[in-house]
Amino acid sequence: MSVATIEKPPLEAFAEQLAEKKAEQKEKLVIFAWSGELDKVWPTLILATTGAAMGKETTVFFTFWGLFPLVKNNVRITGENWMQKMLSLMNRGGDTHLKLSKMNFAGAGPAMMMHLAKEHHVASPDELLTMAKEMGVRLVPCQMTMDLLGLKREDLIDGLDEPAGATMALAEAQGAITLFI
Amino acid sequence: MSITIAMSLNLKGMSCPLPIIKTAKAMKELTSGQLLEVFATDPGSVPDFKAWARATGNPLVETGEEAGVFHFVLKKKEEGALT
Numbered sequence: 001m002s003v004a005t006i007e008k009p010p011l012e013a014f015a016e017q018l019a020e021k022k023a024e025q026k027e028k029l030v031i032f033a034w035s036g037e038l039d040k041v042w043p044t045l046i047l048a049t050t051g052a053a054m055g056k057e058t059t060v061f062f063t064f065w066g067l068f069p070l071v072k073n074n075v076r077i078t079g080e081n082w083m084q085k086m087l088s089l090m091n092r093g094g095d096t097h098l099k100l101s102k103m104n105f106a107g108a109g110p111a112m113m114m115h116l117a118k119e120h121h122v123a124s125p126d127e128l129l130t131m132a133k134e135m136g137v138r139l140v141p142c143q144m145t146m147d148l149l150g151l152k153r154e155d156l157i158d159g160l161d162e163p164a165g166a167t168m169a170l171a172e173a174q175g176a177i178t179l180f181i
Numbered sequence: 182m183s184i185t186i187a188m189s190l191n192l193k194g195m196s197c198p199l200p201i202i203k204t205a206k207a208m209k210e211l212t213s214g215q216l217l218e219v220f221a222t223d224p225g226s227v228p229d230f231k232a233w234a235r236a237t238g239n240p241l242v243e244t245g246e247e248a249g250v251f252h253f254v255l256k257k258k259e260e261g262a263l264t
Contacts, residue, residue, distance in 0.1 A: 049198055049202050050197075050198040050201060050202070053198065053202045053204070053205035053206075053233070054201075054233060054236045055205075055237050120196050121194045121195050121196050121199070122196045122197075122199075123198075135205075135206075
């Protein structure tokens with residue numbers, strides 16, 4: 001009778017393999033940017049650029065109201081039908097037209113906020129967005145919301161990733177730090 | 182023995198997250214073992230630089246403060262080093 005012996009890899013080899021695997025795997029940060037308001041878009045971009053600066057593979061998935069900050073600042077009306085057009089009229093897109101969720105005061109609030117930011121040398125959302133692109137942060141617009149809101153690829157700023165769906169976003173979020181803002 | 186600084190960054194006046202972002206960018210231009218010196222005035226940069234050094238594996242070899250200016254010296258990590 002012969003007994004098959006299973007040869008176990010030596011522990012050291014195993015540890016080495018683990019270490020190699022760990023070195024290959026970059027830490028990931030995935031942010032679901034759902035809000036289009038200045039007071040939420042701002043920290044989203046601060047965290048995204050910081051994540052990239054920390055060497056994390058960073059992805060921001062822009063969905064629902066979060067898509068409007070990605071509209072080009074000079075694009076005024078978007079959408080195909082009157083409802084989508086009305087929406088863009090009421091909720092202007094672009095990273096320099098963001099509103100505050102509190103104390104907006106018809107735009108006076110954000111203007112004061114930007115003034116304070118300048119005084120304190122805090123980078124503005126549009127500056128942070130440019131930095132994020134330079135640093136290789138993946139900016140992914142949600143295809144479904146683009147269709148829903150009538151936003152076309154040419155309405156959105158350059159340097160974005162191909163529009164994708166929730167599955168891609170969740171697959172990317174596997175094993176990542178995830179934030180929903 | 183005097184230490185040679187490969188690059189010096191003046192980030193005085195800048196607020197979070199700019200000091201870290203500028204530092205990360207500058208660090209990419211250095212080679213392993215080279216030193217990067219940073220001057221900043223944001224008090225939040227003290228814990229941020231410690232955390233960044235730990236998270237990226239680039240050791241913070243010197244810190245200091247003089248008249249409200251924080252001073253950091255970071256060493257670019259060895260290639261292939263585990264973070």
